[in-house]
Amino acid sequence: xxxxxxxxxxxxxxxxxxxxxxxxxxxxxxxxxxxxxxxxxxxxxxxxxxxxxxxxxxxxxxxxxxxxxxxxxxxxxxxxxxxxxxxxxxxxxxxxxxxxxxxxxxxxxxxxxxxxxxxxxxxxxxxxxxxxxxxxxxxxxxxxxxxxxxxxxxxxxxxxxxxxxxxxxxxxxxxxxxxxxxxxxxxxxxxxxxxxxxxxxxxxxxxxxxxxxxxxxxxxxxxxxxxxxxxxxxxxxxxxxxxxxxxxxxxxxxxxxxxxxxxxxxxxxxxxxxxxxxxxxxxxxxx
Numbered sequence: 001x002x003x004x005x006x007x008x009x010x011x012x013x014x015x016x017x018x019x020x021x022x023x024x025x026x027x028x029x030x031x032x033x034x035x036x037x038x039x040x041x042x043x044x045x046x047x048x049x050x051x052x053x054x055x056x057x058x059x060x061x062x063x064x065x066x067x068x069x070x071x072x073x074x075x076x077x078x079x080x081x082x083x084x085x086x087x088x089x090x091x092x093x094x095x096x097x098x099x100x101x102x103x104x105x106x107x108x109x110x111x112x113x114x115x116x117x118x119x120x121x122x123x124x125x126x127x128x129x130x131x132x133x134x135x136x137x138x139x140x141x142x143x144x145x146x147x148x149x150x151x152x153x154x155x156x157x158x159x160x161x162x163x164x165x166x167x168x169x170x171x172x173x174x175x176x177x178x179x180x181x182x183x184x185x186x187x188x189x190x191x192x193x194x195x196x197x198x199x200x201x202x203x204x205x206x207x208x209x210x211x212x213x214x215x216x217x218x219x220x221x222x223x224x225x226x227x228x229x230x231x232x233x234x235x236x237x238x239x240x241x242x243x244x245x246x247x248x249x250x251x252x253x254x255x256x257x258x259x260x261x262x263x264x265x266x267x268x269x270x271x272x273x274x275x276x277x278x279x280x281x282x283x284x285x286x287x
Contacts, residue, residue, distance in 0.1 A: 004044045006097070007066060007104040008032050009077055010053040023081055025055070025255070026270030027108035029134065029278070030122070031081070034093060034111035036130045042097040048137050049104070058252045060139040080107040086119050122273045134278050140256055147253055156209065156229045164207035166261045167194055167228070169221075170269030171214040182216045190217065191224055193286045197265055198227070209261070211254050213271075 010028055023031070032048070039046045047066035050056045056065070078096060080089045089109040096103050112123030125131050140148075152160050169190050198208070210230040212218040222230040233254070236247035258264055258275040263282045266272040276283035 004042075004100065005047060005102045006035055006039055006044050007047050007049050007068070008035055009049045009104050009106050010055070011077075011106060023106075023108045024270065025251070026274040027081070028106075029274045030111065030270065031107040031109050032134065033125060033130060033277075034090065034107065034109040035105070036133055037111055037127070038094055038097045040127070040129070042100070044097060046133070055248055055252070058141055058144055058249060059137060060141055062136045062139065064133055064137050078103060078105040078107075080105060080109060086110045086121075090119055122270070122277060125277050131278055131280075138255075138278070140252065144249065144252055144256065147249070148256060151231050151253070151257070155231045156207075158207060158229070160260070162207060163262045164209050164229070165201075165263045165265060166258050166272070167197060167208050167210050168258070168264055168266035168269060168272040169210070169212040169214065169217065170267055170271065171212065171217060182214070182220070187217055187220055191221060194221065194225055194228070197286070198225075209257060211258065 008028075008031065011022060032046075035046055038044070046064070048056070048064060049068050050059075050061070050065040051067040080092050084092065086109065089107060093105070093107050093109045096105060110119040110121055112120045114120050149160070152158050156164075158164065171186060194208075194210075198206075208228050210218055210221060210228045212221075213235050215232070215235055218230055219232060222228050233250040234247035236251055255271070255275065258272060259279045259281070261281060263284060264272045264276050265284045265286065267286050273283060275281060
């Protein structure tokens with residue numbers, strides 16, 4: 001009996017996407033969760049193509065990766081993310097599985113339905129097999145682990161076993177692409193929210209690590225609130241590399257720093273939400 005497989009691909013470039021920006025990391029992982037749910041329902045085996053995007057070079061090889069070395073890195077595959085509603089994405093993705101044939105796809109589909117049968121963004125992953133699968137493809141290589149060790153020892157001055165909370169500020173892609181600009185109103189809003197968070201936990205001796213997609217905002221907030229722990233790193237959107245890969249490592253390090261926290265406090269950004277879902281970390285919206 002021929003085994004049915006689904007390969008989730010992350011392309012380096014997508015000609016059909018109007019903004020020439022592929023989905024971000026959280027979007028890709030959300031689509032992977034949806035794929036894994038359908039795969040279990042329709043008896044498919046799922047692989048991630050490790051050879052396509054340089055992002056995956058920072059993760060250890062696992063049995064859930066596949067390397068399609070002879071394929072065009074920008075080949076046309078089933079693309080279920082542009083010009084579709086999330087309801088349509090979910091429907092189209094399930095239909096691919098219903099064909100009972102092997103296929104490859106790039107999707108950012110939702111995976112959670114509420115009690116009324118309506119799709120919702122994110123949501124708990126109730127299947128431990130799915131969480132284990134995701135953790136298996138997200139095992140950092142030594143260069144990532146060594147940089148994290150350095151940050152905790154030399155920058156944060158924290159033992160890696162100490163508890164800490166993440167304050168995650170997602171300002172928007174415009175800050176990643178032009179980090180020299182700053183909206184003073186955004187700065188003030190985030191400053192006040194962080195003070196509210198710290199005051200809320202006033203009786204607890206907490207460590208707060210600041211992670212943000214805006215280097216400029218983060219540095220100013222660190223200066224205004226010195227107790228925040230922050231490392232001055234570079235920002236990148238993994239779906240818009242344009243040949244520039246040098247900041248991928250910093251993005252991955254932020255991801256893993258989040259994954260070891262005891263709480264992520266953010267504004268609902270997928271980058272923080274997906275970490276919360278995979279690693280069972282409490283997620284709190286800004287107060």
